[in-house]
Amino acid sequence: xxxxxxxxxxxxxxxxxxxxxxVGAFEAIDAFAGESPQLVNEASGAEPAGVASVGGLIKVAAxxxxxxxxxxxxxxxxxxxxxxxx
Amino acid sequence: MSTRVWVxxxxxxxxxxxxxxxxxxxxxxxxxxxAFIPIFIAHIVLDWSWITRVFKRNPTKRSNEVxxxxxxxxxxxxxxxxVTYSGFLVSESILxxxxxxxxxxxxxxxxxxVSGNLLILLVGIHVAVHWPWIKRNISRIRPSRATA
Numbered sequence: 001x002x003x004x005x006x007x008x009x010x011x012x013x014x015x016x017x018x019x020x021x022x023v024g025a026f027e028a029i030d031a032f033a034g035e036s037p038q039l040v041n042e043a044s045g046a047e048p049a050g051v052a053s054v055g056g057l058i059k060v061a062a063x064x065x066x067x068x069x070x071x072x073x074x075x076x077x078x079x080x081x082x083x084x085x086x
Numbered sequence: 087m088s089t090r091v092w093v094x095x096x097x098x099x100x101x102x103x104x105x106x107x108x109x110x111x112x113x114x115x116x117x118x119x120x121a122f123i124p125i126f127i128a129h130i131v132l133d134w135s136w137i138t139r140v141f142k143r144n145p146t147k148r149s150n151e152v153x154x155x156x157x158x159x160x161x162x163x164x165x166x167x168x169v170t171y172s173g174f175l176v177s178e179s180i181l182x183x184x185x186x187x188x189x190x191x192x193x194x195x196x197x198x199x200v201s202g203n204l205l206i207l208l209v210g211i212h213v214a215v216h217w218p219w220i221k222r223n224i225s226r227i228r229p230s231r232a233t234a
Contacts, residue, residue: 011134015127022167030193056108060206064102067210075215078154 088227090132094220097122097129098213105206113179119170120180126166155215162212165205172198 005012100122107115130137140156174181176190176198213220 008131008134011131011137012127015130018163019167019171022164023171026168026171026197030191053109056106056110057102059108060102060105063105063203063206064210064213067207067212068214070207071211071214071217074154074211078150 091220091223091227093125093128093132097125100125101209105202116173116177116179119173123170130163158208158212158215162205162208165201165208169198169201169205172201 100118103110104115104118104122110118137159140152140159172194175188175194177188181188
């Protein structure tokens with residue numbers, strides 16, 4: 001585990017720094033928007049119940065499916081070959 | 087190679103579960119994020135050689151696919167960071183469990199909702215664009231499991 005960590009320190013640090021930059025940028029936007037805190041909605045924290053709870057997974061599957069459909073023209077537009085990830 | 091594939095499978099399954107808080111419940115949605123973050127970082131780190139190749143390639147020799155993947159993956163990374171960070175700021179379970187008032191603003195709440203929904207779409211595109219690689223490598227690890 002330790003050698004893997006020391007071997008990959010650079011990418012891990014870069015990922016963390018990049019994340020911090022993104023967060024910093026959004027905190028700046030938030031400061032610019034300047035809002036006061038709101039109360040957390042009690043009802044939204046309720047646990048799901050019954051068949052209605054499956055709706056969450058259906059939504060995710062539908063969105064992923066739409067994404068995959070969007071990818072079709074993207075793939076035909078941007079590539080003539082298989083994925084470049086080797 | 088098989089480690090990368092297994093991490094990617096775990097990442098996808100974890101992401102689907104995380105994206106359906108209506109199904110899994112808010113507490114799972116928030117606590118599982120803690121386990122998801124290292125898997126997400128591992129996904130990037132294990133593909134680091136591919137990432138550096140894509141970013142260092144000579145601009146004139148870059149294919150359209152490489153250009154697309156480069157821009158798209160940056161957007162995906164930014165989206166993932168935003169949705170995770172805003173999720174912590176609008177926490178209804180983890181932070182209150184530790185006695186911290188999340189002090190959510192509608193800015194972060196809207197950001198979490200919008201970026202979360204948009205990200206599902208982007209992940210769908212990401213998976214579909216890399217589908218040939220995924221298919222190839224899943225079929226590669228299947229026989230090795232059978233012979234083990």
